């Protein structure tokens with residue numbers, strides 16, 4: 001349904017999104033999880049056609065967002081981080097305005113407005129000025145405008161930020177409900193939130209996609225080793241040739257130190273690092289090159305985990321063993 005292919009976005013010299021690729025299937029709730037500044041909003045703004053990309057492609061149901069923006073954008077409803085609300089209007093007036101801008105009119109517009117007001121539970125406030133509504137209700141009005149036109153995909157950028165705990169629960173429930181009839185993508189920097197709502201989670205850090213998987217495996221994904229360090233007697237060119245045939249390598253750096261061996265740091269997004277280390281082993285064996293040493297290491301994923309949860313792996317282990325003792 002959504003295909004993101006080698007997407008990169010630079011702001012001047014700064015790479016906010018770095019060569020990201022992923023596929024989104026129909027009918028699930030996807031969470032973009034990452035610390036502040038990870039690049040979540042930038043990716044969402046590009047997917048929705050609000051921002052250009054430096055490199056790469058985004059296709060919505062086969063339509064390229066840059067080449068066929070009209071067809072692609074009709075399939076998406078978007079709530080940006082700052083909801084584009086007109087404070088001096090009522091939700092009814094605002095939804096009429098947005099609906100008309102989306103090409104709706106007459107009976108169809110009236111019916112759709114009634115439907116989104118019902119779905120987002122804003123019936124009681126529909127005739128009050130938006131400026132007088134609580135943050136939670138303003139967010140609901142923002143979601144209502146995204147639903148107009150019945151788009152297949154709903155994209156919500158940090159929809160629970162700034163809400164009180166009760167409003168947060170209500171918006172999370174609403175997202176789950178929307179997931180029954182739409183493909184929903186939302187962003188968050190709260191691990192427990194995406195664990196509670198999503199079918200699939202994409203973890204973004206420093207502009208890179210560092211993990212993609214089911215929420216129940218998230219902690220495992222974040223705490224698993226994701227770097228393989230090899231020492232070999234092959235040279236840099238040969239290493240690159242061999243590793244080009246190994247899947248799930250997302251990054252590598254090679255130190256050729258002028259001695260008879262070379263050290264390569266290889267990063268992988270595979271949830272089972274042994275599948276990757278096995279392929280590397282056979283790749284070198286096939287070419288008759290010795291692997292003198294191979295080490296598996298956790299890199300930045302544990303730091304991301306700590307940033308998202310405030311807990312370290314040791315905290316998690318001690319909580320688990322406390323649970324066992326009881």
Ligand SMILES: Nc1ncnc2c1ncn2[C@@H]1O[C@H](COP(=O)(O)OP(=O)(O)OP(=O)(O)O)[C@@H](O)[C@H]1O
Pocket residue numbers: 011014016034035036037038039040041042043081158189
């Ligand atoms: N217009 C811009 N010009 C320069 N840098 C930008 C611009 N917009 C975003 N950035 C930078 O790009 C990086 C990614 O920003 P982005 O807003 O996409 O992150 P995010 O994951 O959505 O974070 P947050 O949750 O804090 O909004 C940040 O370092 C940010 O400062």
